[in-house]
Amino acid sequence: MTDRSAPPPLICSSCDGFASVAITLGGRDRHGHLRTITAHCPACNGLGAIRPPRTREGAHA
Numbered sequence: 001m002t003d004r005s006a007p008p009p010l011i012c013s014s015c016d017g018f019a020s021v022a023i024t025l026g027g028r029d030r031h032g033h034l035r036t037i038t039a040h041c042p043a044c045n046g047l048g049a050i051r052p053p054r055t056r057e058g059a060h061a
């Protein structure tokens, strides 16, 4: 029996789905805006989900 449906993507355990976060640098600029940088989760490259481990396809030669 073959199941061709792709498994759903898994939520990244490192960022719990919040792959992009704004980090405050402290202080505000002259316009009063909070200075932030955007960081992406290195585990999922900002996707928020990780691909499940590949099952070996075509293993039977």
Ligand SMILES: [Zn+2]
Residues within 6 Å of the ligand: 012, 013, 014, 015, 016, 017, 018, 019, 041, 042, 043, 044, 045, 046, 047, 048, 049
């Ligand atoms: Zn992540």
